[in-house]
Structure formats: structure tokens, C-alpha cells
Amino acid sequence: AEKFDPAEHQHVRYNPLKGDWVLVSAHRMKRPWSGQEEKPPEEDIPRHDPKNPLCPRATRANGKVNPDYDSTFLFDNDFPALQPDAPDPGPSEHPLLQAASARGKCQVMCFHPWTDITLPLMSLAEIRTVIDRWAEITTDLGTNHRWVQVFENKGAVNGCSNPHPHCQVWASNFMPNEATAEDNNQKEYFSKHQSPMLVDYYNLEKEKRVRIVVENEDWLVVVPYWAVWPYETLVLPRRHVLRLPDLTSSERDALADITKRLLCKYDNLFEVSFPYSMGWHGAPTGDLTDAENSHWQLHAHYYPPLLRSATVKKFMVGFEMLAQAQRDLTAEQAAEKLRNLPELHYKIKRQ
Amino acid sequence: AEKFDPAEHQHVRYNPLKGDWVLVSAHRMKRPWSGQEEKPPEEDIPRHDPKNPLCPRATRANGKVNPDYDSTFLFDNDFPALQPDAPDPGPSEHPLLQAASARGKCQVMCFHPWTDITLPLMSLAEIRTVIDRWAEITTDLGTNHRWVQVFENKGAVNGCSNPHPHCQVWASNFMPNEATAEDNNQKEYFSKHQSPMLVDYYNLEKEKRVRIVVENEDWLVVVPYWAVWPYETLVLPRRHVLRLPDLTSSERDALADITKRLLCKYDNLFEVSFPYSMGWHGAPTGDLTDAENSHWQLHAHYYPPLLRSATVKKFMVGFEMLAQAQRDLTAEQAAEKLRNLPELHYKIKRQ
Ligand SMILES: O=P(O)(O)O[C@H]1O[C@H](CO)[C@@H](O)[C@H](O)[C@H]1O
Numbered sequence: 001a002e003k004f005d006p007a008e009h010q011h012v013r014y015n016p017l018k019g020d021w022v023l024v025s026a027h028r029m030k031r032p033w034s035g036q037e038e039k040p041p042e043e044d045i046p047r048h049d050p051k052n053p054l055c056p057r058a059t060r061a062n063g064k065v066n067p068d069y070d071s072t073f074l075f076d077n078d079f080p081a082l083q084p085d086a087p088d089p090g091p092s093e094h095p096l097l098q099a100a101s102a103r104g105k106c107q108v109m110c111f112h113p114w115t116d117i118t119l120p121l122m123s124l125a126e127i128r129t130v131i132d133r134w135a136e137i138t139t140d141l142g143t144n145h146r147w148v149q150v151f152e153n154k155g156a157v158n159g160c161s162n163p164h165p166h167c168q169v170w171a172s173n174f175m176p177n178e179a180t181a182e183d184n185n186q187k188e189y190f191s192k193h194q195s196p197m198l199v200d201y202y203n204l205e206k207e208k209r210v211r212i213v214v215e216n217e218d219w220l221v222v223v224p225y226w227a228v229w230p231y232e233t234l235v236l237p238r239r240h241v242l243r244l245p246d247l248t249s250s251e252r253d254a255l256a257d258i259t260k261r262l263l264c265k266y267d268n269l270f271e272v273s274f275p276y277s278m279g280w281h282g283a284p285t286g287d288l289t290d291a292e293n294s295h296w297q298l299h300a301h302y303y304p305p306l307l308r309s310a311t312v313k314k315f316m317v318g319f320e321m322l323a324q325a326q327r328d329l330t331a332e333q334a335a336e337k338l339r340n341l342p343e344l345h346y347k348i349k350r351q
Numbered sequence: 352a353e354k355f356d357p358a359e360h361q362h363v364r365y366n367p368l369k370g371d372w373v374l375v376s377a378h379r380m381k382r383p384w385s386g387q388e389e390k391p392p393e394e395d396i397p398r399h400d401p402k403n404p405l406c407p408r409a410t411r412a413n414g415k416v417n418p419d420y421d422s423t424f425l426f427d428n429d430f431p432a433l434q435p436d437a438p439d440p441g442p443s444e445h446p447l448l449q450a451a452s453a454r455g456k457c458q459v460m461c462f463h464p465w466t467d468i469t470l471p472l473m474s475l476a477e478i479r480t481v482i483d484r485w486a487e488i489t490t491d492l493g494t495n496h497r498w499v500q501v502f503e504n505k506g507a508v509n510g511c512s513n514p515h516p517h518c519q520v521w522a523s524n525f526m527p528n529e530a531t532a533e534d535n536n537q538k539e540y541f542s543k544h545q546s547p548m549l550v551d552y553y554n555l556e557k558e559k560r561v562r563i564v565v566e567n568e569d570w571l572v573v574v575p576y577w578a579v580w581p582y583e584t585l586v587l588p589r590r591h592v593l594r595l596p597d598l599t600s601s602e603r604d605a606l607a608d609i610t611k612r613l614l615c616k617y618d619n620l621f622e623v624s625f626p627y628s629m630g631w632h633g634a635p636t637g638d639l640t641d642a643e644n645s646h647w648q649l650h651a652h653y654y655p656p657l658l659r660s661a662t663v664k665k666f667m668v669g670f671e672m673l674a675q676a677q678r679d680l681t682a683e684q685a686a687e688k689l690r691n692l693p694e695l696h697y698k699i700k701r702q
């Protein structure tokens with residue numbers, strides 16, 4: 001029988017965090033693409049646009065005027081999907097028509113006063129400030145919400161509606177689906193192996209060295225074995241850490257370093273400001289803060305949609321929606337590509 | 352306290368088929384959209400393009416020449432994600448690095464010889480032929496595959512790389528994630544209620560009448576209570592039916608009728624050829640054909656991405672990817688909008 005080669009032979013891989021599978025068919029990268037081409041992002045974004053509601057001194061939808069901020073700037077989302085005071089739907093009338101209450105808070109945080117800058121082009125000190133704010137918001141909203149989801153949507157192709165560098169925070173009184181799945185799976189692993197899943201995974205990848213993208217003293221970035229998106233990555237701390245606010249000062253500096261290096265590689269891959277959704281997952285908060293959470297390990301996911309070039313993305317449609325996610329290159333191939341890219345941003349090199 | 356109004360007050364709804372939740376924040380429909388606008392589909396598609404590999408008499412990537420077909424046309428996908436003969440990855444070396452074998456077959460079926468036609472503009476007899484072919488393929492590939500996924504990706508915005516009307520079939524030796532979840536959840540419901548979940552759901556929606564889009568003697572189309580995509584629908588047979596091949600001749604005619612009416616409404620919503628991914632789910636096949644499957648009910652899902660217009664889609668990014676799906680209008684609002692649309696296709700009315 002032929003010897004199994006993951007880059008040639010389709011197979012499925014298990015995602016132990018989500019508890020599901022991904023179909024890996026790397027031979028499919030060879031097929032030609034005649035489908036939709038995305039518009040590459042605009043190149044001549046103005047540094048300051050008084051009509052952009054995220055800019056310093058601009059007026060927002062609700063009439064409020066932004067301060068003349070010169071670092072980060074946090075404010076309440078003017079169109080929040082989660083509000084603090086929605087009435088409870090009450091008991092459900094039928095097991096197939098179940099509703100439950102959803103309360104929460106949505107905030108927006110600008111990373112920088114300039115619209116024409118992105119995280120990889122910001123200084124380490126500026127990125128460190130963003131990390132400190134992420135930690136603060138998690139503490140603040142975590143006092144009375146079970147889940148505080150910090151996330152960044154980057155790039156118009158990825159649903160971001162404003163080019164100004166910013167992230168969002170949606171805090172909820174309930175554990176969202178992804179959080180519940182990760183909680184259950186990490187708990188099960190912990191009870192079986194007496195060790196947190198992602199701490200073991202960190203050690204495993206440090207040893208194997210085939211899926212590493214960037215690393216430093218305190219952090220490791222890998223394309224996880226079970227990655228779904230073509231250049232998906234997982235950011236893992238060395239130390240067992242439950243939540244963002246628990247990071248030490250030197251771990252935060254190291255996170256700024258690894259973030260800048262990762263995002264420069266991302267931009268260098270197709271020489272384009274790389275679109276993605278990213279977000280942080282840590283142990284639950286609110287009334288779950290003091291529950292048994294030692295199976296949790298803090299981590300960030302990056303989910304970037306591009307597959308072949310700045311204009312060709314992976315569509316998660318059809319078989320993916322109705323049956324199972326499928327990817328066209330192996331995690332090892334993606335990691336190697338990213339690993340071999342320079343860490344100096346292509347825009348800087350060219351000056 | 353204020354009275355709960357689902358169209359005003361955010362809440363979560365339970366999806367009993369998948370076993371997860373969706374956040375419904377209908378008040379959010381009011382926010383302005385300044386993000387990406389999609390290109391509407393091309394209007395002047397040639398009826399026959401000798402260079403399009405899906406056309407009659409065209410030459411495909413592998414050098415084969417298509418027959419001069421005048422109805423449907425089935426062939427093997429030239430870039431299959433699943434092939435019959437991939438070697439087994441063998442035992443996994445670590446619980447966090449688990450792989451398993453994936454074998455299968457990928458086929459493509461053209462619906463019609465013309466490139467410039469779509470299902471809603473085809474005759475009932477032509478749609479009936481497509482349904483008969485779906486059933487045949489399910490029987491054929493179902494003899495030695497556990498899961499036969501029939502699906503259609505429609506529209507470039509939805510990842511479809513060829514405008515010629517066609518669907519795909521990916522058959523696998525494993526149960527994909529979505530199939531496993533639906534199997535488990537239907538099984539659990541059945542053991543609790545001694546009745547198939549989707550048969551009960553059919554009766555419930557027939558009685559409530561608030562989420563119905565179209566109906567006839569044998570079929571019901573609803574925006575399910577737990578819909579995630581703005582205009583998502585679920586197609587349900589009246590009778591308890593396990594799989595497509597089990598449909599009677601009159602049920603197939605009725606399915607052609609309801610499909611044409613649904614798809615005309617979809618196209619009429621934004622007066623555009625409506626993009627979507629759709630697919631059929633029925634009881635497992637292969638070595639699972641004779642297993643206890645009475646908890647299963649045949650159904651089709653339609654997952655269309657458009658939200659506000661022909662050019663503004665819902666982006667399932669950020670919070671959706673990292674935490675939980677969120678929708679901007681209630682299932683009842685979407686159903687009412689679709690229900691009130693004419694069933695005559697807008698292109699025909701205007702002639
Ligand atoms: O096979 P196609 O139409 O070229 O490709 C499309 O459908 C496939 C199956 O749903 C997906 O994996 C691809 O991402 C999508 O672009």
C-alpha cells in the first residue's frame with residue numbers, strides 16, 4: 001500500500017478545543033480559481049478624516065464628539081448587539097421554540113489616533129498599550145459578565161466597516177457557543193490528563209517544531225494541527241495563565257513583540273494589509289470567576305480568510321456550511337510559509 | 352418591567368438540530384452600513400460558452416469533452432477534495448494530534464444545458480428531473496458512503512466559481528460534523544419525545560403560521576425559529592421520510608413546485624439572482640443504512656448571505672467566529688418579508 005503523505009493524501013484532523021473535525025485535502029491547492037476576486041484594500045487612506053466616527057475630534061452617530069485622543073480610545077458601541085437592560089423572554093412555550101435572556105455590553109476601542117496605521121506598523125510601546133487596555137477591559141466588564149469577548153475584524157473583505165485601527169469588545173451574561181465548547185473540551189482533557197490541554201499543546205509544538213510561526217521567551221504562535229482557515233494561527237503563552245489581566249509586565253512586552261512579528265509576516269505573505277478576525281479566549285468571568293477554571297489556558301485565535309493571494313480568499317460555503325470545514329493546504333505547509341517570511345514589514349523595507 | 356418584544360429586545364434562541372444558540376438583536380438592523388459592497392452578479396451571461404468546462408461539448412481540465420447534453424449532466428469533479436483511494440494516516444501519535452482516514456467521491460451535476468438560466472427560471476418538469484437525479488445520486492453513492500452531501504453553491508459572492516447552473520455531491524466514508532450533530536440531537540429528541548424532531552417541528556410551524564414562507568400539500572418552507580443567516584430557510588416534507596430516494600413521485604412534483612416558488616421569492620427579494628448555499632440532509636447511508644434511523648427526517652437548508660440589498664451581505668466574522676452567531680432581524684420578520692413577495696419571477700413580470 002502507498003505510504004500516507006499528509007500533503008498528498010486527504011485526511012481528517014481533530015480539533016480538541018472545539019471537538020470537531022476538519023477535512024484536509026492539500027492536493028486541491030492545484031486547482032485553478034476562476035471565481036470571485038476581492039478588491040485589495042485601499043492604499044491611500046487619509047491619516048485623519050473628520051467624517052470618520054472613529055477619528056479624534058469626530059462626531060459619532062449619537063452626536064457625541066470624540067476627544068482629541070493621542071493613544072487608545074474606548075467608547076460604547078453606538079449600535080450594540082448586546083445591551084444591559086433587555087427584558088427576559090420568559091419561559092419557553094415548546095422545546096423546539098426555546099429562547100433565553102441575553103444581556104451585555106458592546107464597546108469599541110481605537111488602537112491609535114491615525115486611520116492609516118495598523119498594528120504591525122505601530123511601535124512596540126503602542127502595541128503594549130493596546131494589550132494593557134485589553135486586560136483592563138477584561139477586568140472591568142468581567143466583574144458582571146460571564147464572557148468578555150475581545151476581538152478585531154480587520155479588512156473590508158472580512159466585514160470590517162471602518163479602516164481606522166480598532167477592536168471591539170462584546171461582553172455577555174451568557175457563555176457563547178465557542179466558549180462553551182472550549183470550556184467542555186478543556187475540562188474533559190484536564191480530568192483525563194491532569195494537565196491543561198493548551199499547556200500540553202504548547203510543549204508538544206515547542207518540541208515538534210513543524211507548525212511554529214514565531215516564538216519568544218514567553219509566547220508561541222503556531223498554525224494549529226487542526227487549523228481550518230488557510231493561515232489560521234493560535235497564540236499561546238508559555239506559562240499557565242487564565243486571563244489577559246493575569247499577564248505580567250514582561251509577558252505583555254513579549255506579547256507586543258510576538259504580535260508585531262506575526263502581523264508583519266501576515267502582511268508580507270501577499271504584500272497586502274492582511275485581513276483577519278482575531279480574538280482572545282480566557283477563563284470565564286462574572287459569577288464564574290471563582291469556579292474551577294484550572295483547565296483553561298489563555299489564548300488568541302487569528303482567522304484570516306485569504307487563500308492564494310491578496311484577492312483570492314477561501315470561501316467557507318457549501319460542503320463547509322452543510323457538512324464540514326475543508327482546507328486546501330496542510331497546517332505544516334502554512335506554518336513553513338509564514339515562518340520563512342521576513343519579520344520586517346514590506347512597506348518599511350521598500351522605503 | 353418592560354414587556355419582552357423579540358423584534359426590539361435582544362435574546363438568544365436554541366437550535367435543536369445543531370445544539371447551539373444564536374444571538375438575535377433585531378434592533379441592530381437600524382445601524383448604517385459603510386462597509387464592503389458586493390458586486391452584483393453579471394447580467395449578460397452567454398447561453399453557451401465553449402470555454403466554460405460545464406457547458407455541453409466543452410473540454411474540461413482533464414481533457415475530456417462533455418457530451419452535447421440537453422437535460423442534466425453528471426460527471427466526476429476534476430479537482431476532488433475527496434478521492435476513493437487515499438491511504439490511511441494510521442494510528443495517531445498523541446491525543447492532540449489526531450488524524451483519521453477520509454475517503455470519498457466528488458461529483459458535479461449541471462442542471463441544464465444553458466449557462467444563463469437558474470433553477471427558479473427552469474420549468475417544473477426540468478426541476479423535477481434535477482430532483483430525480485439528486486435521489487439517484489444519493490442511492491448510487493449511498494451504497495458505499497456513510498454520508499452523501501448534495502449541495503449547491505450559487506453566486507460568485509458565495510464562492511461559486513462558475514455561473515453555469517450546477518450542484519455538487521461530496522460523498523464521504525465518515526459522518527461530517529454537521530451530520531453528527533444533527534444525528535445526535537435528533538436521536539436525543541426522539542428518545543425523549545417518541546417522535547422525530549422535524550416531524551414535530553413541521554406540525555408546530557403549520558399551526559403557528561408565523562414563520563412560513565411557502566407551503567403546499569407535501570412540503571413546508573419556514574425561516575426556522577433558530578435561523579442564523581438573514582433569510583435562511585428550512586424545507587420540510589409533511590410525511591416522515593428518511594432520504595431523497597424515498598420520496599414518491601407526487602412528493603417530487605410537489606417539491607419542484609415549492610422549490611420554484613421559494614427561489615422566485617428569493618430572487619424577488621432584492622431583484623437579483625439570489626446567492627446561497629443549499630443542501631440536503633437525510634439519514635446516513637453506507638453501512639449505516641440499516642441502523643436505527645427513525646429519528647431522522649429528510650430536510651434541506653438554504654443559507655443565503657445577503658442582508659440588506661443585492662450588494663450588502665451579512666459577515667459572519669469577529670464575534671460570530673469567536674463566540675456565537677448573531678442576526679439582525681428576527682426569523683418572523685424575515686419570513687413575513689419572504690411570504691409577502693410575489694411568486695412570479697421579477698424577470699418574467701417585466702417582459
Ligand atoms: O468547488 P468550487 O465551487 O470551486 O468551490 C466552492 O465550493 C467548495 C465546496 O463547498 C468550497 O470548498 C470552496 O471553498 C468554494 O469556493
Ligand SMILES: O=P(O)(O)O[C@H]1O[C@H](CO)[C@@H](O)[C@H](O)[C@H]1O
Pocket residue numbers: 153159160161162386665666667668669670671677
Ligand atoms: O460591528 P461591525 O464592525 O460594523 O460589523 C462586523 O462585526 C460584527 C461583529 O463581529 C458582525 O456581527 C458584523 O456582521 C460585521 O460586519
